[in-house]
Amino acid sequence: xxxxxxxxxxxxxxxxxxxxxxxxxxxxxxxxxxxxxxxxxxxxxxxxxxxxxxxxxxxxxxxxxxxxxxxxxxxxxxxxxxxxxxxxxxxxxxxxxxxxxxxxxxxxxxxxxxxxxxxxxxxxxxxxxxxxxxxxxxxxxxxxxxxxxxxxxxxxxxxxxxxxxxxxxxxxxxxxxxxxxxxxxxxxxxxxxxxxxxxxxxxxxxxxxxxxxxxxxxxxxxxxxxxxxxxxxxxxxxxxxxxxxxxxxxxxxxxxxxxxxxxxxxxxxxxxxxxxxxxxxxxxxxxxxxxxxxxxxxxxxxxxxxxxxxxxxxxxxxxxxxxxxxxxxxxxxxxxxxxxxxxxxxxxxxxxxxxxxxxxxxxxxxxxxxxxxxxxxxxxxxxxxxxxxxxxxx
Numbered sequence: 001x002x003x004x005x006x007x008x009x010x011x012x013x014x015x016x017x018x019x020x021x022x023x024x025x026x027x028x029x030x031x032x033x034x035x036x037x038x039x040x041x042x043x044x045x046x047x048x049x050x051x052x053x054x055x056x057x058x059x060x061x062x063x064x065x066x067x068x069x070x071x072x073x074x075x076x077x078x079x080x081x082x083x084x085x086x087x088x089x090x091x092x093x094x095x096x097x098x099x100x101x102x103x104x105x106x107x108x109x110x111x112x113x114x115x116x117x118x119x120x121x122x123x124x125x126x127x128x129x130x131x132x133x134x135x136x137x138x139x140x141x142x143x144x145x146x147x148x149x150x151x152x153x154x155x156x157x158x159x160x161x162x163x164x165x166x167x168x169x170x171x172x173x174x175x176x177x178x179x180x181x182x183x184x185x186x187x188x189x190x191x192x193x194x195x196x197x198x199x200x201x202x203x204x205x206x207x208x209x210x211x212x213x214x215x216x217x218x219x220x221x222x223x224x225x226x227x228x229x230x231x232x233x234x235x236x237x238x239x240x241x242x243x244x245x246x247x248x249x250x251x252x253x254x255x256x257x258x259x260x261x262x263x264x265x266x267x268x269x270x271x272x273x274x275x276x277x278x279x280x281x282x283x284x285x286x287x288x289x290x291x292x293x294x295x296x297x298x299x300x301x302x303x304x305x306x307x308x309x310x311x312x313x314x315x316x317x318x319x320x321x322x323x324x325x326x327x328x329x330x331x332x333x334x335x336x337x338x339x340x341x342x343x344x345x346x347x348x349x350x351x352x353x354x355x356x357x358x359x360x361x362x363x364x365x366x367x368x369x370x371x372x373x374x375x376x377x378x379x380x381x382x383x384x385x386x387x388x389x390x391x392x393x394x
Contacts, residue, residue: 005023008021022034022040025037027042027050027054028054028055029053029054030042030053030371030374030375030376030379032054039354040354040355040356041354041355041356041379041382041383042356042371042372043355043357043369043370044356044357044358044368044369044370044371045370045371045372046253047222047248047358047368047370048190048222048248048249048370049248049249049251049253050249050372051225051226051248051249051252051298051372052294052298052372052373052374053372053374053375054253054372056252056294056374058293058294058296058297059290059293059294061293062252062289062290062292062293063254063286063290065289066286066289066290067286070285071284071285071286072281072284072285073285075278075279075280076103076104076105076281076283077278077283081283082285083285083286083289083292084104084283084285084288086288086289086292087102087288087289087291087292087295090291090292090295090296091258091260091295094231094295095232096240098240098242098262099260099261099262100263101260101261101262101263101265101266101267102260103258103259103266103269103282104256104287104288105256105257105258105279105282105283106255106281106282106284107137107247107255107256107257108136108137108219108221108245108246108247109136109137109139109142109247109257110139110279110282111245111246111247111257111258111259112136112137112139112142112145112184112219112221112245113137113139113141113142114259114277115182115184115243115245116128116141116159116184117269117276117277118243118259118265118266118277119182119215119217120182121268121269122215122265122268123181123213123215124181125179125180126161126179127161127162127163127177127179128144128159128162128163128180128181128182128183128184129164129165129175129182129184129214130145130146130162130163130164130165130183130184131147131164131165131166131184131185131186131189132147132164132165132166132167133147133148133167133192133362134146134147134185134186134192134219135186135189135190135191135361136184136221137221140155140158140159141158143158144158145159145162145184147164148362163175167185167189167195167197167201168198168201170201173205173208176208176214177212178212180212180214181214181215182214182216182217182243183205183209183214183215183217184217185197185205185216185217185218185219186218186219186222186223187218187220187224187232187233187237188222188223188228188233188329188332190222190223191361191362191363192360192362193327193334193336193360193362193363193366194327194328194329194332194333194334195327196327196329199236199237199238199239202234202237202239203237203238205239206239206240215242215243216242216243217241217242217243217244218233218234218244218245219245220232220233220244220245220246221246221247221257222248222332222370223329224244224246224249224250225246225248225249225250225294225298226249226298226307226330226373227249227332227370227373228330229304229308229311229329229330229331230330231298231304232244233329236329242261242265243259243265244260245259246260249294250291250294251287251291251294252291252293252297254286254287254290255287256287256291257282298373303373307330310331310377311328311329311331313377313380313381314328314331314333314369314384315328317380317381317385317388318335318384318388320391320392322337322338322394323336323337324337324338327366331371331373331375332370333368333369333370334360334363334366334367334368335366335368335369336366337365337366338365340364340365342365342394343359343365343366343367344359345394346387346390346391346394349390349393350386353386353390354386355386355387355390357369357387371383
């Protein structure tokens with residue numbers, strides 16, 4: 001792996017002092033290629049974004065077709081655009097009846113901001129309950145939902161009236177009251193290291209929200225769009241939220257976020273005041289066309305049908321004395337090692353060997369796997385074999 005050049009370090013905003021620094025030339029299928037021709041097997045999909053791999057022909061076709069029609073024409077919600085309509089039609093095929101209206105924005109964290117605003121607007125209440133170890137984004141409102149005081153402290157004051165409860169702690173549901181506007185939960189906690197609610201817990205949470213007139217928001221920015229083996233992670237639990245948030249892989253490799261709700265709730269953004277929420281580039285036609293194409297690919301290529309076999313193959317192959325635990329639902333995985341140092345060593349050695357792995361912000365003793373949904377079984381075997389070889393050297 002080559003070192004990042006001075007221009008990159010001096011003129012591109014840095015998120016850490018130690019970027020991976022791969023100089024990307026092109027990407028195809030499950031691989032990213034650098035400017036020296038080295039191939040990297042992408043087992044993280046740009047953090048669960050490139051769920052169809054890189055350069056899928058249907059995605060590229062959608063981009064070309066829409067680009068020849070038009071790009072941005074007006075701020076969201078003013079003009080009727082075919083690309084937005086087509087994406088809404090594709091989403092409707094995947095969702096329960098009460099989630100039937102879509103507000104397209106530019107990223108997952110923007111969709112979180114919209115969800116929080118809508119919950120306050122609909123209920124007239126201000127208290128928000130989030131979960132310990134959750135991650136919903138890094139804008140002011142989304143960051144307010146975090147329980148990580150170290151991450152929040154430099155940017156305070158943030159949103160007031162945010163409380164935190166523990167996942168799967170039934171007693172903590174008593175914190176939800178008539179004063180609570182919304183409870184927001186990653187259906188599968190991502191940055192916490194892939195943590196799951198129990199079915200009984202989610203059903204009890206749904207019941208408590210109904211009893212207190214509290215809106216239930218599911219954040220499926222990471223775990224949605226087939227990542228867990230079902231189109232939406234909440235499909236595993238027989239619980240339906242009031243508001244649903246998506247992003248990341250929804251765009252087929254393009255930037256998008258989406259707030260989804262019942263139309264009668266979403267309409268409240270349009271009155272008292274008008275323009276209760278607004279975005280210039282949200283619902284960009286190029287992005288919506290790409291997202292609609294991606295949903296069609298998942299359906300037409302029956303990727304969810306093949307996914308359990310691929311998930312089981314990862315589980316069978318990733319057996320090693322250095323692995324303390326594998327937490328997995330579908331192709332959303334956390335591989336826990338003994339300590340943070342071994343995780344750091346493994347991820348960096350993976351770069352040298354041409355396999356992309358990544359860590360969690362809040363779970364330093366585990367690394368993540370989130371490969372493309374259409375990764376081949378041979379690529380899974382090759383990737384896992386490299387991981388096992390790296391583990392042997394720890």
